Amino acid sequence: EIVLTQSPGTLSLSPGERATLSCRASQSVSSSYLAWYQQKPGQAPRLLIYGASSRATGIPDRFSGSGSGTDFTLTISRLEPEDFAVYYCQQYGSSPKWTFGQGTKVEIK
Amino acid sequence: QVQLQESGPGLVKPSQTLSLTCTVSGGSISSGGYYWSWIRQHPGKGLEWIGYIYYSGSTYYNPSLKSRVTISVDTSKNQFSLKLSSVTAADTAVYYCAGGVVGAMTYDYWGQGTLVTVSS
Numbered sequence: 420e421i422v423l424t425q426s427p428g429t430l431s432l433s434p435g436e437r438a439t440l441s442c443r444a445s446q447s448v449s450s451s452y453l454a455w456y457q458q459k460p461g462q463a464p465r466l467l468i469y470g471a472s473s474r475a476t477g478i479p480d481r482f483s484g485s486g487s488g489t490d491f492t493l494t495i496s497r498l499e500p501e502d503f504a505v506y507y508c509q510q511y512g513s514s515p516k517w518t519f520g521q522g523t524k525v526e527i528k
Numbered sequence: 529q530v531q532l533q534e535s536g537p538g539l540v541k542p543s544q545t546l547s548l549t550c551t552v553s554g555g556s557i558s559s560g561g562y563y564w565s566w567i568r569q570h571p572g573k574g575l576e577w578i579g580y581i582y583y584s585g586s587t588y589y590n591p592s593l594k595s596r597v598t599i600s601v602d603t604s605k606n607q608f609s610l611k612l613s614s615v616t617a618a619d620t621a622v623y624y625c626a627g628g629v630v631g632a633m634t635y636d637y638w639g640q641g642t643l644v645t646v647s648s
Binding site for chain 2 (some may be wrong): 451452454456462463464465466469470475488507509511516517518519520522
């Protein structure tokens with residue numbers, strides 16, 4: 420089973436600042452199958468990034484993804500008030516097919 | 529735009545079977561090209577993938593839950609369903625139905641989620 424470890428657990432930043440979130444896999448992950456989601460309280464997750472670096476439909480360009488192999492990064496270039504949320508990385512591949520990281524909470528400092 | 533909506537009991541007794549249904553609108557389950565899944569989130573925790581079904585009926589389950597899970601599809605009603613047997617308090621969670629496009633292997637479409645509590 421591929422385990423995804425996200426860091427930090429919580430990121431305290433101010434609006435306008437840059438956020439850098441990390442997702443590390445226990446084994447190599449195909450870049451084609453690494454995604455990022457945003458979840459706000461009481462809501463379902465929303466797909467942000469697929470294929471490690473492609474933005475999903477309607478996602479602002481302040482969100483960007485990068486990485487390969489076992490190390491992936493989600494960057495939010497300038498935090499807007501609506502970006503404070505929990506972010507999850509997800510991989511598709513080996514059993515159990517889809518796994519998620521434990522999440523990084525981006526909170527207002 | 530594809531929309532999903534979960535339905536089912538919010539309270540289930542220990543040892544019983546949890547049953548949920550997801551109704552898909554804005555698209556046909558039987559049109560192919562999509563997979564349909566159940567994902568759960570324990571209170572205050574992360575996301576756990578339960579399993580998926582393809583419109584043809586083929587399924588794949590998380591090995592950690594495989595012995596207790598059944599996912600089925602009813603193309604005539606444009607619905608897919610989850611059954612989780614022998615539930616315990618550890619199965620208390622928000623259950624999401626979700627769908628994605630074959631190829632990208634992401635979850636593009638999500639229901640709003642439904643909280644299922646296991647308690648006597």
